[in-house]
Amino acid sequence: MLKSIARRMRVLFTAALWCAGAATALAAPNPDSVSFTLEGCRNNGGISLPNGAGAFICPDAAYTTGNLGKGWNELDLVPYRITTNAGNSAPLSQTYAVAVVLDAVDGGAPGFDVLSVPTLNPAKSSGVCSAATVGPEVLLAPGIGGTDVSRARQVQITQNRGSSCVYDYYGRLALGSHLFPGSSLHANLTNQAYATAGIGARDVSIPVREILPQSIHKDMSAIAASSVNWSLTKEATPTNVSFGDVCAADPQPQPVKITVKWTKNAATLGKVSITTHVYAKNPASRTITVTVTDKIYAGSIASPGVLLDMATSPPTDVGANGDVLVLTHTVEVDAAVAGGLGAYVSDVATATYVDKVTQIPVPGQTEAKAETQIQAGATAGSTVNVADLEKIDLANANNAGLSFSVAPASSGSFIGYTSPNKANSVEWGQTGISATGSIVFDKLIYLDPKRIVSNGVMTDTATLKATDGSFQTTAGPITVGISSTASVKLTLTKSIPLILGTGEKIEVKFKITAPDGSESERVYTFFGGGALTISQTIPSLQPGVYKVEEISALFFAAGSGVGVASGLEPDGGALRTVNLDVTGGDFTKCTGTATFVNKIPDVKLPLAQVEKTTVPSLQAGDPDFNWLFTLTGPSGVIATATAGAGAGFVQFTDAANIPIGLPEGNYTVTETLKGAAWALTSPVTNLCSFTVNLPQDISKIFSCSFVNTKQAKVKVIKTVSGAPLTGLQTYTFTLRKDASLTNVGTVLETKVANAGNSANLEFSTWLVPNASYQMCENLSPGWQTSLVGFVPGGSLPNPDNSVICENFTVAAGGLKVFAVNNTPPPQGRAHTIGYWKNWASCKASGGKQAPVLDQTLYDYLPSGIKVGQVASVVVPGGIGLFGELANSTGDCSHAVSLLNKQDFSGKKQASHPLYNMAAQLVAAELNLAAGAYSCQKVADTISGANTLLDKYGFTGFNQPSLTAGDAAAANALATTLDNYNNNLAGVCP
Numbered sequence: 006m007l008k009s010i011a012r013r014m015r016v017l018f019t020a021a022l023w024c025a026g027a028a029t030a031l032a033a034p035n036p037d038s039v040s041f042t043l044e045g046c047r048n049n050g051g052i053s054l055p056n057g058a059g060a061f062i063c064p065d066a067a068y069t070t071g072n073l074g075k076g077w078n079e080l081d082l083v084p085y086r087i088t089t090n091a092g093n094s095a096p097l098s099q100t101y102a103v104a105v106v107l108d109a110v111d112g113g114a115p116g117f118d119v120l121s122v123p124t125l126n127p128a129k130s131s132g133v134c135s136a137a138t139v140g141p142e143v144l145l146a147p148g149i150g151g152t153d154v155s156r157a158r159q160v161q162i163t164q165n166r167g168s169s170c171v172y173d174y175y176g177r178l179a180l181g182s183h184l185f186p187g188s189s190l191h192a193n194l195t196n197q198a199y200a201t202a203g204i205g206a207r208d209v210s211i212p213v214r215e216i217l218p219q220s221i222h223k224d225m226s227a228i229a230a231s232s233v234n235w236s237l238t239k240e241a242t243p244t245n246v247s248f249g250d251v252c253a254a255d256p257q258p259q260p261v262k263i264t265v266k267w268t269k270n271a272a273t274l275g276k277v278s279i280t281t282h283v284y285a286k287n288p289a290s291r292t293i294t295v296t297v298t299d300k301i302y303a304g305s306i307a308s309p310g311v312l313l314d315m316a317t318s319p320p321t322d323v324g325a326n327g328d329v330l331v332l333t334h335t336v337e338v339d340a341a342v343a344g345g346l347g348a349y350v351s352d353v354a355t356a357t358y359v360d361k362v363t364q365i366p367v368p369g370q371t372e373a374k375a376e377t378q379i380q381a382g383a384t385a386g387s388t389v390n391v392a393d394l395e396k397i398d399l400a401n402a403n404n405a406g407l408s409f410s411v412a413p414a415s416s417g418s419f420i421g422y423t424s425p426n427k428a429n430s431v432e433w434g435q436t437g438i439s440a441t442g443s444i445v446f447d448k449l450i451y452l453d454p455k456r457i458v459s460n461g462v463m464t465d466t467a468t469l470k471a472t473d474g475s476f477q478t479t480a481g482p483i484t485v486g487i488s489s490t491a492s493v494k495l496t497l498t499k500s501i502p503l504i505l506g507t508g509e510k511i512e513v514k515f516k517i518t519a520p521d522g523s524e525s526e527r528v529y530t531f532f533g534g535g536a537l538t539i540s541q542t543i544p545s546l547q548p549g550v551y552k553v554e555e556i557s558a559l560f561f562a563a564g565s566g567v568g569v570a571s572g573l574e575p576d577g578g579a580l581r582t583v584n585l586d587v588t589g590g591d592f593t594k595c596t597g598t599a600t601f602v603n604k605i606p607d608v609k610l611p612l613a614q615v616e617k618t619t620v621p622s623l624q625a626g627d628p629d630f631n632w633l634f635t636l637t638g639p640s641g642v643i644a645t646a647t648a649g650a651g652a653g654f655v656q657f658t659d660a661a662n663i664p665i666g667l668p669e670g671n672y673t674v675t676e677t678l679k680g681a682a683w684a685l686t687s688p689v690t691n692l693c694s695f696t697v698n699l700p701q702d703i704s705k706i707f708s709c710s711f712v713n714t715k716q717a718k719v720k721v722i723k724t725v726s727g728a729p730l731t732g733l734q735t736y737t738f739t740l741r742k743d744a745s746l747t748n749v750g751t752v753l754e755t756k757v758a759n760a761g762n763s764a765n766l767e768f769s770t771w772l773v774p775n776a777s778y779q780m781c782e783n784l785s786p787g788w789q790t791s792l793v794g795f796v797p798g799g800s801l802p803n804p805d806n807s808v809i810c811e812n813f814t815v816a817a818g819g820l821k822v823f824a825v826n827n828t829p830p831p832q833g834r835a836h837t838i839g840y841w842k843n844w845a846s847c848k849a850s851g852g853k854q855a856p857v858l859d860q861t862l863y864d865y866l867p868s869g870i871k872v873g874q875v876a877s878v879v880v881p882g883g884i885g886l887f888g889e890l891a892n893s894t895g896d897c898s899h900a901v902s903l904l905n906k907q908d909f910s911g912k913k914q915a916s917h918p919l920y921n922m923a924a925q926l927v928a929a930e931l932n933l934a935a936g937a938y939s940c941q942k943v944a945d946t947i948s949g950a951n952t953l954l955d956k957y958g959f960t961g962f963n964q965p966s967l968t969a970g971d972a973a974a975a976n977a978l979a980t981t982l983d984n985y986n987n988n989l990a991g992v993c994p
Contacts, residue, residue: 033102033161035196035203038095040514041103042525043194043207044068046084047545048076049490050247053325054084054291061175061362062086062126070517070525072189072547074490075215075459076247078288079182080358080367082175083211085192087123089162089170090528091132092512093566098133100163102197103204107176109144110154112186119177119365120156125170132168137161149199150191150208159197166566180358180369183216189521190216208523215459217245217288217486218371221297221331221356225281225375226478229346231382234272234335235389236280237469237480239265244286244328248489251455252587252595258449261409261485265393265467266443270335277343277379279313282480283332283354287323294320294359299334303342305349306376313338313350320359328483331356343379351376380476388472391417392434395446395465397487399429403460407487412447427451437472452489455592457548461487493548493585496598497527498540499555501573502605504669504699505533508563511571511700513603516556520549520586526556533563548587553599555579560700572703573603610666611697611705614656615674617648620686620714620774620817625649633677634711639670654708667707669699674709681771686712716771717815719780721756721823723764730760736827737783740768744779744797744810753778774817781810785857786840787830787936792823799987803839806987830936837986838928842904847897849905859897861935899961903927909961918967918975919959925982926950932986940993946981953978 046052046063054061061082068086077083087105105123108116122139140159148155156176164170176192189210196204228234241263248256272278285295297318304310318332332354343350352375358367397407408427411419417435422428433446446465452458463485470477499513515527529539555575559568581599615634623630630650636643636657644665648655656664674693678685685691693709721738723730730736736758744750756766772778781797782790784807794811798804815821843850845858899909906915906924914920929947933939953975957965967975985992 033100033197036089036101036103037099038092039101039164040090040092040526040528041194041204041207042070042088042090043192043209044070044086044088045073045192045209045211047072047074047492047547048290049074049250049492050076050245050488051249052076052290054082055362062173066544069543069545070209071519071523072521073209073211074492074545074547075212075488076290076490077178077211077215078217078290079178079180079219080287080291080293080360081178081289082119082121082291082362083178083192084173084175085209086126087160087172087194089164089172091164091166091168092568093166093561094568095166098163098165100135100161102159102161104157104159104195104197104199105174106145106149106155106157106193106195106199108150108152108185108190108192109148109156111148111152114184114186115179115181115368116152116185116190117156117176117182118179118368119363120158121174121176121363122158123160123172123174126173129171130169132170133165134168134170135163137172145199149193149195152191155193155199157199177360177363177365178211178216180219180367180371183213183218185213185216187213189213206524210521210523219288219293219356219358220286221283221295221354221371221373222286222483223281223283223299223352223354223373223375224478224480225279225350225352225377227277227279227343227350227377227379228272228382228476229277229340229343229379231272231278232274233382233387234270234278234280235382235469235471235478236268236270236282236333236335237265237391237467237478238268238282238330238333239263239465239467239480239483240284240330241328241465241483241485243326244484245288245326245486245488246450247487248452248458250492251452251457251489252491252493252592256452256455256489258451259487261448261450261463263393263395263446263448263465263483264443265391265446265480267389267391267438267469268441269439272382273337275340276337277340277350278335278337278382279343279350281332281334281352281354281375282330283318283334283373284328284483285321285323285331285356286328288326288486290325291362292322292324294361295323295331295356296320296359297332297354297356299332299352299354301334301336302351302353303344303348304351306351306374309351309353310344311342313343340379346379346381348379349376350379382476387475388437388439390434390436390470390472391438391467392432392470393444393446393465393467394430394432395448395463396430397461397463401462403458404462404487406452406454406456407450407458407461407463408453409448409450409463414444414446416442416444425449450485450487456489456590457491457588458487458489463487491548491587491592491595492545493587493594494542494544494596495546495551495553495583495585496540496542496596497529497553498538498598498600499529500538500600500602501531502603502668502699503537504605505531505535506563506698507533509533510561511573512559512561512568513555513573514557516554517543518552518554520547520551546585548585548594550586551583551597551599553581553583555601555603558603562701571700572605572609573700574606575601575603605666605699605703607666609703610668611699611702611707612656612664613667613672613674613695613707613709614654615646615648615693616654616708616710617650617652618710618712619650619683620712623650625652629679629683629715632679632711632713634709635675635677636665636672637675638667638672667697669697671696672707676711676713679713682716683713684716684771684773686714714774715818717774717817717819717821719768719770719772719778719813719815719821719823721758721766721768721780721825723758723766724824724826726828727826730758730764732760735759736764738766738825739781739783739808740770741779741781741797741810744781746795746800747798749798750779750810772815774819775814777812777814779810779812780823781808782825782827783808784827784834785935786836786861786932787833789828789833791826804837804987805839805843806834806837807840807844832938833936834988835932835937835986836928838904838924841928841931842901845897845901847901849901856897857935858900858931861931862896862900900927900931903961908964914964917964918972918979919954919957919965922950922975922979922982923954923959925979925986926954928986929982938993942981942992943985946978946985949974950978950982
């Protein structure tokens, strides 16, 4: 039989080589950033195809990247599946080509003889996937993977980025494939050049030793000198039973029917009646059509003689795992032709096969031979005895744990067996049979305990013997194959920390190495806001030890199609070994888990550090050298750190002085302030904040810098005429900010120098280094100060020039010392009308100024002169102060009225030249009375003003009309006096 198959394969191979030479590659490039999974359907005896609408597609759970189990046999159409995933880094849309390949021929034995066209499975695909453009089936010599010949098709696919496309196809196991050399038959996925570059190694295998052949078997009888021809047949349904996956469920009893049939036919005396029964056994998981041709010869198999007869069966459908009687061939021939009693006759049967699904011819045929001696037959009235022996031979190690039971027989009786007990051997018999009949044995096969059964077998042999012992015939033994399998499950669980934000994702790729060395990949994708743990179970795996390795973890930022290493590392390393080897009987290993808990290692977590700078710089040992900082995170205070001023960055560490890795979240660093002496310059809010966003920030160091500037101070040392203060002398100083000729500024602090404080004034206000401040002194009329500066608000209307301010700045941490010396009258500073009207007992304002005006009036009036008795009062220096002062109590109010440019009735007269002049005149004469500086020009101006007042009889009540010349003169005199009162240069040399 093998030689016949080999011859057919050489013919087909020669033709296919021509096809391979004529084939051209598909016009498409190799795939870009596409991952591929090649799977086959694992069959441990429970798969029956087609499973609806003619589809040779298995349930999803049956697909595996590993060994396809022991349930695939000759002429099976073995389903395969390709899954293509275009990742984020793939082009938006691309068309590429790959190839599917099957082992075809090796060592003269066939493997797969049909490779179907891969077709898109829309229900399993997502995104934009095209129907495949598939090239012709070609043969490659030499084949890939070391085989002589491979069978291949190129496949062109178009898919978009982010899509997952699934394509289904099948390969047909050839007649004779159980003879394929080596341990396995392979299906491969390659690039379009039939290599692995750019796509990797992808293959799944079927163990050759498990493949069962298509076969026929037969029995034969030859009866002479008889008027009756008895024949005996038997059939088993099914011919193979499987307890299925014992990892999935406990094995349940499997039913088998054995039918024994005896037939009594009339025979012609003087003739030899020859009968053959030809059975076809189909181990495939689908129906196969079989045609048998049977030839009967005179003579033995070794020395066949003349052809006595030939018969051909009609095409017969043999169901999956069926063992069916296809042909009963009966012929009567002359005894002389057949050789007479004791001579041998022989028989040769051949079977051909039709695949009604693919409509592709099945190369090769199977053959069965038999021979028998011609026996004397029975007479018409004779009877026969029929016996049946059913047995599971425990001497066969493959049958360990197997037993069976038989239901009560409808006729005859069991010998030494009580139904329905379990047994390993049961014998049945019925005697005195005189007519055609049959019996059905309903059996249950048991497996106890749970185990994997390979090539278990139950045999059944029936014997028909004439009651008088003149002849006998046998049917069988027929066999019922028994098996059980174990497919294990591997659960792959992956966990990541909470690090992904909206639009971000991480793709983790795993490589799984099966016990036979085949490799497959799994990709787990985590999305921001999604699950932190993904667990998937891979079913239908062959038992053995699996290795699971995490080979990459890529991070994709929001809106990015480019993956970068995420930095996640699994605890315990990247490799897990999972023992799923149940072949030794330990079925606790039916399931196993490879768990990867990924985290960012502490050494890669971002860190935080802080730097301290002071102005001025400090040296170690300074009381203010060390500064305390606090790191706060999502869960509260994490740690503190002490940084020396100018000593560089200091990291936040734990109690063991190990830098603290920061998980994802928001963080702040704050400084413990040292009081007002040190102003926080940067950051001004005393808050350095940052956000850890993983994995982008892996190994990053977040730095915070704090700058503090030591504030400055100011001090006044006061003297009078170069000598310390004595007695009750007091002098007022104000520290101001933003004072100028147009702004009186803000008084920050006021100090009064006196003999009690030794005129040593230390202001408590901390000053911003290098900022502009003003030290100001309040001066009484006639006094001088060593301060060099300006009158705050001096350019505003009616300023009070009793205050002199000097601008200053001071460096960080510095002390500005003002040595202020005052010189008493005479020849001191004059004051403006604004000063005199406010420093009076009858002032209009609510201030607390002393009544300097009153004191000056009464301190300097000559004795014996009463106010109100004269029009002109002479004061020291010979200068007269005009006034219509009705009585002593009215002196202040009248003076203030004139200073306010009002008449004595309170009416404003600021536009009248005499009143305008009188206001400046009163202030000038008060300044002179208080000891302010003077000169001839000042005396002449005061005299001229008084003369003009006298000329018009000024009383403080009247509003005289002036000539234009006198009005101009009054205005000019007022201007000179105003300049004098403001101490402006140009009045006195």
